[in-house]
Amino acid sequence: MNSAIRAITLTSAKLGLQCVGFLHGYNGLINQEYIELTPDCVIDITQRGGTLLKSARCDAMLEDTGVQQAANALRKLHIDALIVIGGDGSFRGIHALSAHWHGQLIGLPGTIDNDLAGCDHTIGFSSAVNTATVAIDKIRDTANAFERVFITEVMGRHSGHIAYNVGIATGAEAILSFENYTKSDTAKLVQQLQRAITEQQHKHGSFLIILAENLWPGGAHALRDALNEQSNINCALCVLGHIQRGGAPSAENRMLATELGVAAVETVYQAIQHDTFRAATFMLGKINGVLTSTPISTVLTRQKPVPDSWVKRYRDFLAEGETSSLYTNFLN
Numbered sequence: 001m002n003s004a005i006r007a008i009t010l011t012s013a014k015l016g017l018q019c020v021g022f023l024h025g026y027n028g029l030i031n032q033e034y035i036e037l038t039p040d041c042v043i044d045i046t047q048r049g050g051t052l053l054k055s056a057r058c059d060a061m062l063e064d065t066g067v068q069q070a071a072n073a074l075r076k077l078h079i080d081a082l083i084v085i086g087g088d089g090s091f092r093g094i095h096a097l098s099a100h101w102h103g104q105l106i107g108l109p110g111t112i113d114n115d116l117a118g119c120d121h122t123i124g125f126s127s128a129v130n131t132a133t134v135a136i137d138k139i140r141d142t143a144n145a146f147e148r149v150f151i152t153e154v155m156g157r158h159s160g161h162i163a164y165n166v167g168i169a170t171g172a173e174a175i176l177s178f179e180n181y182t183k184s185d186t187a188k189l190v191q192q193l194q195r196a197i198t199e200q201q202h203k204h205g206s207f208l209i210i211l212a213e214n215l216w217p218g219g220a221h222a223l224r225d226a227l228n229e230q231s232n233i234n235c236a237l238c239v240l241g242h243i244q245r246g247g248a249p250s251a252e253n254r255m256l257a258t259e260l261g262v263a264a265v266e267t268v269y270q271a272i273q274h275d276t277f278r279a280a281t282f283m284l285g286k287i288n289g290v291l292t293s294t295p296i297s298t299v300l301t302r303q304k305p306v307p308d309s310w311v312k313r314y315r316d317f318l319a320e321g322e323t324s325s326l327y328t329n330f331l332n
C-alpha cells in the first residue's frame, strides 16, 4: 500500500497535481478527514507494511446516504480523480460512488486474497505468500523433528490463491482449498487423509496440510480433532491469521504498487492535458506483464479462480504416495 501511496504522491508532485490522502478508508472521505500528500510525507515508507493513511471497514458506505455523503465531499473538495486501493468491497464502493459523482474513479487492486479479475496479481498477495511460506518452512522443521502432522490455515476469504501458492512453495503433502474440495463427503476424506498420513509418516515423519480458511465445515479445529481420532496421529493446528497482512512488503509487491500508482496519476494527467477528461470508473492492473485498464463493473462480475493449470499440476504430479489417492477419490 505504502509503495502505491508514495508513487501517487511523487508523480502528482512532479506533474503539478495537488494530492490529498483520505484517512481510514471511506470513513475519511465521508468525514472529510484527509492530509495533503507531499513528497516529504512519503519519505521512508515504501519498505513498511500497513498504510500511512490507515485503513478501515466503513459501514456507512453500505447505505446510499453514506455514498451520497462521500460524493458530496468529493464535490466540496473539488476533487477530479479518486484512486482507491483495495479489494472487491472497496470496488463496490467505487461502483456505488459512480452513480453520484462524475469524476475519474480509479481502482488499484490491493488485497492479499488475489481474488480480483483484471490483474494477474494484487498488491499484497506476494507479500502474504512469502510471509506464510517462511512461517510454514519453520513449521516443517518442528514437524520433522517431532514427526508430527500439522494443519496450517491460511487466509484468502473465499479463494484459494494463498493456499495453493503456499502449499506448492512449501511442498505440503496436502492442500485443501475451494478449487479441489466440494464438501461432499467429509468423513470419507478424513479417513483417506488418515491413511495418507500413516503411510507418509513411515517415509519422512512430517505431514503438512495447508487449509484454506472458511473451507472446512466447523473450521480448522474440527478437521484437526477428526484426524486426531485415529490414535497414532498427533496433529497440531496453526492458524496463521493476520501475520499474513503485515511485515515488510515483498520487492515484487513494491514494484507492482509503484507501477500502478505512477500509471494511475499519469492516466489522470494525460486526460487533463488532452482535454479528454470525463467520468470513468476502471481498475488498473497487470495482465501478462501488460498494464491493463478494466471497467470496475467487469472486475466485479468476473471470477479469478486459481489457475486450473496449478490445480492439475498439484493433483497430477506433486501430490505424493498415498496422498495422490486423495485426489483420485475425493479432491478435484
Ligand SMILES: Nc1ncnc2c1ncn2[C@@H]1O[C@H](COP(=O)(O)OP(=O)(O)OP(=O)(O)O)[C@@H](O)[C@H]1O
Binding pocket: 026, 056, 057, 058, 059, 060, 061, 062, 086, 087, 088, 089, 090, 091, 092, 093, 094, 096, 110, 111, 112, 113, 157
Ligand atoms: N456493496 C458496497 N457498496 C458500497 N461500499 C461497499 C460495498 N461493499 C463494501 N464497501 C466498502 O468497501 C469497504 C472495504 O470492503 P471490504 O471490507 O470487503 O474489503 P476489500 O476492499 O474487499 O478488501 P479485503 O477483502 O482485502 O479486506 C467496506 O468497509 C465498505 O465501506
Ligand SMILES: O=P(O)(O)OC[C@H]1O[C@](O)(CO)[C@@H](O)[C@@H]1O
Binding pocket: 087, 111, 112, 113, 155, 156, 157, 158, 213, 245
Ligand atoms: O481482519 P478481518 O476483518 O477479520 O478480515 C479477514 C479477511 O480479510 C482478508 O485478510 C483480506 O480480505 C481475508 O483474507 C480474511 O478473510
